[in-house]
Amino acid sequence: MMLKSRCLLLAFSALLHSWLHCVSSLTCSLQHPPLHRPSRQTRQHWLLYSGNESGDEGGPVSKAEDSDNKSTLQQRLGRYWTVFKTASIAFVSGSMSAFILSIILFNQSFDYNPASEYRSADYMLTSLPARTKTSASESSQIQQSVTLYRSILETLTSSYVDDINTDEMLETSVDSMLSTLDPYSEYLSQKELSKRKNLVGIGLFVMKSGIGSDAVTLDGKLASTLISGIPSAIKLPTQLLDESQSQNKQTFKVVLSLEGYAYDAGLRVGDELISIDGQSITGDDASTMPSLEEVRELLIGVPGTKVKIQFTRPGSSDVQTIDVERKVVQFSSVPCAFLLKQTNDGGYIGYIRLRRFGTDAGESMRAAIQSLQTRASQGENPTPSQLDNALTGLVLDLRDNTGGELIEAIKVASIFVPDNTYLGSSKGEGSMIPDQSYYSGKLDLTQFGYPSQSSVIVQETNQQMIDPDKTHIVILTNRKTASASEFLAGVFQDLDLGVIVGNDRETLGKGIGQRELPLPFSRALKITYHEFYTPSGRCVQRQYKENKSKQSPRRRTQSNEVFYTANGRKISDRMGVQVDLRVRIKQSLLSDLLSSSGAYYKYASDWYANHPHHPSAKIFGVDNKTYKDFQSFVSREQQRGNIKLEEVFDDKHILQQMELISKSSNQRDLSLKSTARLKEEIVKDLLKDFDASKDIIKAELELNLLARDLPDSVLLERSAKSDELVKEAVKLLLENNNSYDAILNKSVK
Numbered sequence: 001m002m003l004k005s006r007c008l009l010l011a012f013s014a015l016l017h018s019w020l021h022c023v024s025s026l027t028c029s030l031q032h033p034p035l036h037r038p039s040r041q042t043r044q045h046w047l048l049y050s051g052n053e054s055g056d057e058g059g060p061v062s063k064a065e066d067s068d069n070k071s072t073l074q075q076r077l078g079r080y081w082t083v084f085k086t087a088s089i090a091f092v093s094g095s096m097s098a099f100i101l102s103i104i105l106f107n108q109s110f111d112y113n114p115a116s117e118y119r120s121a122d123y124m125l126t127s128l129p130a131r132t133k134t135s136a137s138e139s140s141q142i143q144q145s146v147t148l149y150r151s152i153l154e155t156l157t158s159s160y161v162d163d164i165n166t167d168e169m170l171e172t173s174v175d176s177m178l179s180t181l182d183p184y185s186e187y188l189s190q191k192e193l194s195k196r197k198n199l200v201g202i203g204l205f206v207m208k209s210g211i212g213s214d215a216v217t218l219d220g221k222l223a224s225t226l227i228s229g230i231p232s233a234i235k236l237p238t239q240l241l242d243e244s245q246s247q248n249k250q251t252f253k254v255v256l257s258l259e260g261y262a263y264d265a266g267l268r269v270g271d272e273l274i275s276i277d278g279q280s281i282t283g284d285d286a287s288t289m290p291s292l293e294e295v296r297e298l299l300i301g302v303p304g305t306k307v308k309i310q311f312t313r314p315g316s317s318d319v320q321t322i323d324v325e326r327k328v329v330q331f332s333s334v335p336c337a338f339l340l341k342q343t344n345d346g347g348y349i350g351y352i353r354l355r356r357f358g359t360d361a362g363e364s365m366r367a368a369i370q371s372l373q374t375r376a377s378q379g380e381n382p383t384p385s386q387l388d389n390a391l392t393g394l395v396l397d398l399r400d401n402t403g404g405e406l407i408e409a410i411k412v413a414s415i416f417v418p419d420n421t422y423l424g425s426s427k428g429e430g431s432m433i434p435d436q437s438y439y440s441g442k443l444d445l446t447q448f449g450y451p452s453q454s455s456v457i458v459q460e461t462n463q464q465m466i467d468p469d470k471t472h473i474v475i476l477t478n479r480k481t482a483s484a485s486e487f488l489a490g491v492f493q494d495l496d497l498g499v500i501v502g503n504d505r506e507t508l509g510k511g512i513g514q515r516e517l518p519l520p521f522s523r524a525l526k527i528t529y530h531e532f533y534t535p536s537g538r539c540v541q542r543q544y545k546e547n548k549s550k551q552s553p554r555r556r557t558q559s560n561e562v563f564y565t566a567n568g569r570k571i572s573d574r575m576g577v578q579v580d581l582r583v584r585i586k587q588s589l590l591s592d593l594l595s596s597s598g599a600y601y602k603y604a605s606d607w608y609a610n611h612p613h614h615p616s617a618k619i620f621g622v623d624n625k626t627y628k629d630f631q632s633f634v635s636r637e638q639q640r641g642n643i644k645l646e647e648v649f650d651d652k653h654i655l656q657q658m659e660l661i662s663k664s665s666n667q668r669d670l671s672l673k674s675t676a677r678l679k680e681e682i683v684k685d686l687l688k689d690f691d692a693s694k695d696i697i698k699a700e701l702e703l704n705l706l707a708r709d710l711p712d713s714v715l716l717e718r719s720a721k722s723d724e725l726v727k728e729a730v731k732l733l734l735e736n737n738n739s740y741d742a743i744l745n746k747s748v749k
Helices: 002-030 040-050 063-111 136-159 166-179 190-196 223-228 292-299 361-377 384-390 406-414 484-494 589-597 599-610 624-640 654-663 668-687 694-706 712-721 724-734 739-743
Strands: 186-188 204-208 252-257 272-276 306-312 320-325 336-342 348-353 391-397 422-427 436-439 472-477 499-502 512-519 523-533
Touching (some): 204 292, 348 712, 361 384, 361 406, 472 484, 472 724, 724 739
Parallel strands (some): 391 472
Antiparallel strands (some): 204 252
């Protein structure tokens, strides 16, 4: 409406402008300012118009003069008539032009789409819906705030004692402003967007060893923090052990090589990079090596181009050279799916790892289920009845699934329910994006930013592949299960389609929808626009306990409303998705520390170098000799200071502070000895976990050793088969004492 009003105003302005131009032309022609004393003839001409019968000097006008005056008058009138015609033509032409222009702009306003200006091949921000009209009071308040902010910024720029970086101040103020809303809304700078638009590489993740390697940053963030969030079958190290005492050059080491990318080209975990496209990336120590950002810039590039990499592999001094094609890197949504166990009645229990909700999640899930059903039916062309009866149980693993595209979560849910089943909704107080309701098999893509002219259905009808009454389902969750995966878990729980099992009591509690809206000057704003509600009507979004915001009272207030599943089970609101069956799985603090410190990684590289002819992966296992050797390795690295087990209890570096205080104490020696004994007791207590958590440590060590040969999908399958929570899920699906039905409150037949 605002754009249409502007078009009409423009037309009126053009019309008014043409009228004023006409009047101006006439006025300029009629005016004749006296620059000198007028002649008698001119004065007589004035008298004819004024009706004064006496001249300027009081004498009468003669007939000859009168005749001359009439002739002059006729000439003047002729000239005025020419000017009048010219002005009239200008008036009409201007009016018609303004009218035509207004019609064109007015019609184009119906097709105006502000989101169409912000799309690219590699990265596309969600389209910006049409803004609704704000009230006069809201508009006035916004204008007042903008004026005040600009005044403050201008005052600081002109009057502050030091130079002011306005861009940094803007980002700081916007970040602070958004922090009062929720933990997830954020401002994206031009630099951040440009980095994300170039997610083209070779699917290789590297780190460098050396003192202080943990402090290496990537785009202003700790590289160790970023790499710890990468999905992998093994727990990736957040730093590598110091090798500064080695006489060899320090190198960048491969910690993860993705299938379909660098892995297929021949790069493996543990490989050490020598050069990229002829440029050396080694150094005598960490300080003389290129930065992680510089190495990344060498690896990324235009899709389809190739990068030449030279590397060595532990156990061999030969330098290998390969060419790797650059691609848009994406993690697989379903990295593995396989049959776990055959039941007593001849059916099978399948396992699917749904790691993320990427754009391939829906189709990948359908392909995985079809593959499991075909293998379970043991036939090339099984009938629908054979498919239904072959897969009697399914374990759907949503652990560590941090979410993704909601549309893909709805596609996955549609596999397990009949068409037109209500799956939930999303609601928000903002007027920009309307509330939405979601149904299986029917989803209007316009709400996800597609052009409004195409009301597209997500899936065709008859999309259900699994009947939960015939195929019992167990969903595995943990504290890292979030967002779209919580929406899916909520659908399963509310509709009593399966049993939620987990070691943690509940999921993360991030039940929100977010969109990235384009801003001027190549910036963007990632905002929370909706909260998700499951079929029962509850919201899985958790309250913000430490949020100081006064803007979000709805998310800071505990809901007292009671919600129920389809079978009448009571469920909680605003607490994430609580598990139906909590299974306490033994965990090892020592194993986690050995992963993050790089101890597993370093030992596996050394072991691989010393065992070039190791057994086949099918029969491989960590024996007691290897396990004891690993224990000795950890003790040596602890003594050297490369591993600091005591820091697991000392994240605030209290022991370091005690040492500093002890050095300045009157009882210096006694204090230092006391601190040292305390460290020894902590380490001694932790090392006891080598016996108490032997199975956990052996399993993780085994995966790290095999990671030098096997792809991530094979490692995931191997890990799942020995996973204690998966075993508990299978046990629940195999039981014949109606435990599964009892949990879901089904009537026992």
